[in-house]
Amino acid sequence: MDEIVESGWREFVTQEFGTLTATDERDIAEMVVDEPNRHLWRVVDAAYDRLTCTECGNRLSRGPAGCTGCDLANGFRYVAIEIDRPGVPPGNEHALRVNISVVRRPSGISWREVLGRRLFLPYLLDGYLPTTRQAQAARALLNVGGTAEDLAEYLNLAWGGDRTQLAD
Ligand SMILES: [Zn+2]
CATH class of the missing domain: 1.10.8 (Helicase, Ruva Protein; domain 3)
Incomplete structure (x- = not known):
């Protein structure tokens, strides 16, 4: 499942920046998270994975429900761009994204x-x-x-x- 967002991240980073160190990647992640509305959701979700929540210490947006930092990040992720893959019904990418974010952050969900x-x-x-x-x-x-x-x-x-x- 992580691979789905990771492949989106690699594509974005390679296309925009070439090969990078982990430190560079964290800088880019911060930049992406500052403007989630300008990036594909897979890129934004992968950027969150590279950052740590200052409040709960988990990967950003993946901490327990009720952590303000993660709740905020989890809300902001939905302004990111979704583009359906070729040949799938419209809305498939949205469904994929929602399901993946619930499965990756199950806290507070039945x-x-x-x-x-x-x-x-x-x-x-x-x-x-x-x-x-x-x-x-x-x-x-x-x-x-x-x-x-x-x-x-x-x-x-x-x-x-x-x-x-x-x-x-
Ligand atoms: Zn948190």
């Missing part, structure tokens, strides 16, 4: 929701996007004790390998 979001990740990475109804049905399935296999079966039935039918 374990069922974290589990559901984690289980959806491979599908989102494959370019699927659940409709609101499908997402609710999947959540209901997990709420009554459904397993990862149940969810996979439901999603395979719902999509049958065809991502073009997914418009809500």
